[in-house]
Amino acid sequence: MPDTEGTLAERLLAGDRRALARAISLVEDDDPEGWALVREVYPRTGNGAVIGFTGPPGVGKSTLLAAMTKIERARGHSVGVLSIDPSSPFTRGALLGDRIRLSDHFLDPGVFIRSMATRGALGGMSEAALQAALLMDAAGRDVILLETVGVGQAEVDIIDHADTVVLVLMPGSGDSVQALKAGVMEIPDVIVVNKADHPLTDTMVREIRGVLSLGPRGDWRIPIVQTEAVRGEGVEELAEKLDQHRAFIDAEGTLSDRRRRNLMNEVLAIAAARMRRELEASVREDPAVKELLDRVVSRELDPASAATTILERSVA
Numbered sequence: 580m581p582d583t584e585g586t587l588a589e590r591l592l593a594g595d596r597r598a599l600a601r602a603i604s605l606v607e608d609d610d611p612e613g614w615a616l617v618r619e620v621y622p623r624t625g626n627g628a629v630i631g632f633t634g635p636p637g638v639g640k641s642t643l644l645a646a647m648t649k650i651e652r653a654r655g656h657s658v659g660v661l662s663i664d665p666s667s668p669f670t671r672g673a674l675l676g677d678r679i680r681l682s683d684h685f686l687d688p689g690v691f692i693r694s695m696a697t698r699g700a701l702g703g704m705s706e707a708a709l710q711a712a713l714l715m716d717a718a719g720r721d722v723i724l725l726e727t728v729g730v731g732q733a734e735v736d737i738i739d740h741a742d743t744v745v746l747v748l749m750p751g752s753g754d755s756v757q758a759l760k761a762g763v764m765e766i767p768d769v770i771v772v773n774k775a776d777h778p779l780t781d782t783m784v785r786e787i788r789g790v791l792s793l794g795p796r797g798d799w800r801i802p803i804v805q806t807e808a809v810r811g812e813g814v815e816e817l818a819e820k821l822d823q824h825r826a827f828i829d830a831e832g833t834l835s836d837r838r839r840r841n842l843m844n845e846v847l848a849i850a851a852a853r854m855r856r857e858l859e860a861s862v863r864e865d866p867a868v869k870e871l872l873d874r875v876v877s878r879e880l881d882p883a884s885a886a887t888t889i890l891e892r893s894v895a
């Protein structure tokens with residue numbers, strides 16, 4: 580059995596798919612061995628191009644990912660696909676659909692597909708997803724495509740790990756346009772209007788263009804690409820825009836700035852999630868904290884002062 584030679588880290592770094600699958604399962608299960616593995620291979624990450632696709636449920640993100648995978652394979656690149664499934668019952672059908680389309684690539688050793696379910700705690704989910712993306716990178720995937728459902732929440736998301744962020748919308752998703760306008764949703768690098776076979780496509784593109792024209796003018800002009808992912812229409816153009824964005828951030832030196840900012844956010848997010856868990860445990864277990872809360876309830880102490888006291892105690 581050649582795939583049992585060497586340590587898991589060695590096999591992973593050599594690009595062994597089974598080692599990669601095993602490693603991701605470890606981080607997903609929050610196994611300390613998984614964390615140790617990431618620690619070990621981390622210096623070998625940072626080579627893959629990480630492209631994040633986000634957007635409301637059902638707009639065609641997975642279909643687009645499958646189409647992009649095909650293009651990247653034709654270019655001779657190895658691909659890792661990491662799809663974060665919200666475990667909402669409403670998306671189950673679409674999820675099955677995803678599997679069927681992405682299954683075109685199941686037999687191709689150059690494509691590694693993994694989906695992770697979001698499990699309750701946000702911190703836990705994004706931590707595991709980030710680790711999984713790092714493991715794909717360490718395993719030598721040239722391109723890493725991430726998929727998350729996003730409707731503009733400001734929480735820390737796997738998407739913060741991407742070098743390029745693509746927002747996928749479809750005609751008629753006016754809520755998303757409003758979210759962009761209101762600044763609830765971060766301005767992405769590229770916007771895709773998928774399902775361009777829909778009659779309201781032009782209206783949608785005009786609305787988005789209107790919103791973008793209100794925003795600050797950076798050096799990068801955010802392209803709006805129309806695609807029909809199921810037929811592969813417009814996907815070549817999307818690939819070109821992604822290349823252009825890559826070239827832009829490389830030339831501007833913003834790739835390293837962006838990665839620095841992203842990594843900072845990741846470190847803070849992991850630290851904040853852990854701190855929150857610790858604080859919650861202390862609230863459950865520490866009688867002094869319980870007493871503090873009793874005093875808040877009886878109006879002797881205000882909530883902010885109680886929080887200050889709890890923080891002082893936990894830092895000490």
Ligand SMILES: Nc1nc2c(ncn2[C@@H]2O[C@H](COP(=O)(O)OP(=O)(O)OP(=O)(O)O)[C@@H](O)[C@H]2O)c(=O)[nH]1
Nearest residue numbers: 635636637638639640641642670673774807808809
């Ligand atoms: N008409 C049309 N349908 C499309 C197009 N692209 C995708 N679809 C369909 O839209 C549905 C949802 O596609 P998915 O790729 O699963 O969408 P998603 O954004 O990944 O969905 P979630 O992961 O559930 O958020 C599927 O039935 C696709 O076949 C398109 O260009 N035109």
Ligand SMILES: [Mg+2]
Nearest residue numbers: 640641677726
């Ligand atoms: Mg999907």
